[in-house]
Amino acid sequence: MQLRGVGSAPQVCITGPEEGGVQVVCTASGWFPKPQVQWRDLSGEKFLIFSEAHAQDAKGLFSVEAALVVKDHSVGNMIFSVLSPILGQEKAMAIFIPEPFFPQSSPWKSAFLVSLTRGLPMLGLLLFGAGYYAQRGHSAKLQELHEQETLCQAKEQDRQAKEEMLKARDWRKTIYLAAWRKAQLYAGRH
Structure with a gap:
């Protein structure tokens, strides 16, 4: 076999x-x-x-x-x-x-080779451009974070305002019910 x-x-x-x-x-x-x-x-x-x-x-x-x-x-x-x-x-x-x-x-390989053949000024320009775009991206991210923080603060203020309104409504309701009970007691005596 x-x-x-x-x-x-x-x-x-x-x-x-x-x-x-x-x-x-x-x-x-x-x-x-x-x-x-x-x-x-x-x-x-x-x-x-x-x-x-x-x-x-x-x-x-x-x-x-x-x-x-x-x-x-x-x-x-x-x-x-x-x-x-x-x-x-x-x-x-x-x-x-x-x-x-x-x-x-890879586009980076050709960019790197071009910068080597053109000398340091081209490499400096590429580094400056990369730094500029990185800074721009960082600034955009900071702006986005600031906008999110502002939005969160606005939502928190809305929540607190609603909470205050509910407390005020509950307080008025409590006073109204107390006055109503007094009125019924007074009406029951006469």
């Missing part, structure tokens, strides 16, 4: 920037015989260059780890699949890499 097994579904994670792109690593375990792996885009086009490592545990089952560096942010959607060549069974996992993960798409 020959051991055969379809292992776990692939697990995919983004491990960070690497070689001007984003490194994506996929792992799967519990496969026998040694599985075949592949990366492909959503149209089915295969990525041919990636690293692959296999390990076999004490039970004879294989684990696989495959890493791919994606350099083009237009290839943000991809599929990693693990295939048992004998059983013909495949397990796949799709992944989407958002554009901000790609180093070259």
Whole structure:
């Protein structure tokens, strides 16, 4: 009897920037015989260059780890699949890499490079601009907090005014009832 097994579904994670792109690593375990792996885009086009490592545990089952560096942010959607060549069974996992993960798409990187090539005046201007916007945001936040505080104070004054009105109404009601009782007592005597 020959051991055969379809292992776990692939697990995919983004491990960070690497070689001007984003490194994506996929792992799967519990496969026998040694599985075949592949990366492909959503149209089915295969990525041919990636690293692959296999390990076999004490039970004879294989684990696989495959890493791919994606350099083009237009290839943000991809599929990693693990295939048992004998059983013909495949397990796949799709992944989407958002554009901000790609180093070259970061607007701060290009701004930083421009400031380095233009010298310190440009860097100073960028820092001044960033400081100005931070101060403006801070001032707007302080203004918003002040408006909230004013609103809370106005609500508290309204609450106190209503409370005073209710106390005054209750006091007038008490006086009225006392006068009413006196009038009934007086009317009862005559």
